[in-house]
Amino acid sequence: MPRLIKPNLPTEVEAAVRFMGNRAQTDLLRQLTIQGPSTIGQLQAVLEIGRPSLNRHLISLSDAGLIETDPPRGQRQGKDVTYAVQRPRIQELLRTYIAYIEGR
Numbered sequence: 001m002p003r004l005i006k007p008n009l010p011t012e013v014e015a016a017v018r019f020m021g022n023r024a025q026t027d028l029l030r031q032l033t034i035q036g037p038s039t040i041g042q043l044q045a046v047l048e049i050g051r052p053s054l055n056r057h058l059i060s061l062s063d064a065g066l067i068e069t070d071p072p073r074g075q076r077q078g079k080d081v082t083y084a085v086q087r088p089r090i091q092e093l094l095r096t097y098i099a100y101i102e103g104r
Contacts, residue, residue, distance in 0.1 A: 009100070015064050016097035024049060025057050029085060032067060037084040058083055065089045 009017065019025050024047075031046055032038060044054055061067045066089055070082045 012096040013100045016093040032085045
């Protein structure tokens with residue numbers, strides 16, 4: 001049986017592949033772009049995804065710098081958290097990905 005190929009990609013290219021290769025995260029970013037800053041409840045109302053999965057995806061996107069949270073992690077203590085897309089970071093990852101694909 002063939003082994004999966006896992007090339008050694010630059011860190012930024014790997015980050016782009018991770019979020020672009022995940023349908024749930026792509027849809028989540030799209031909804032945040034369309035709706036603007038949203039709470040997890042607002043996102044769950046339009047996405048067909050359970051809260052635990054949604055939470056994991058939000059954390060992953062936040063860790064990658066693709067979304068911003070208000071208030072930041074560690075300062076929430078019972079407060080509603082608002083999530084917002086970080087367009088400059090997404091554009092940066094896409095430019096890096098395209099440059100990698102084009103051999104630049």
